[in-house]
Amino acid sequence: MKKLKNEAELLKKAIAIGEGYAKNRGYTGFSATAAAKQKIESLYRLLVNDKLIQPLAKDNEDLASMKHKLALWIAKQLPADHPLLK
Template sequence: MSKLKHEAELVAHALKVGAVYAKKRGVGEFDTVDSQKDKITYLYRLLVHDKLIQPLAKGQETEPLMKHKLALWMSRQLPEGHALLQ
């Protein structure tokens, strides 16, 4: 797994976009008291359930790997030339 250049920023952006996606889909929304780890896990599992990202292998669902998957997903959603892709 090679780390993306702006991975932390991509994960933060993915959480924002994911919160809107989850709310529009009607499956819940993030609360201000939810920890970042809970948000990452929830969004990762939602995207896997909706078949928008490929799941990690069993036993490999760690926070760093889920963050990486979310960053990859977000990098594919951004338009070409976006500042986070530079």
């Protein structure tokens, strides 16, 4: 898996946008004390369930791979001239 440029910032953006998407889908929201790991896994599973991203292979379903998938997802959603993609 090739690391993306600005992957950490893309992941933060993916979590923020993903939380909004989850709320629009009826999810009650994440608590203020929810760990980043919980948010990442929940958002990953929601996006896979809605067929917005392809699921990882069962043997590759780890936190690092989920983070990478979320970063890839948001990178594809952003306009080409977005500062995080440069």
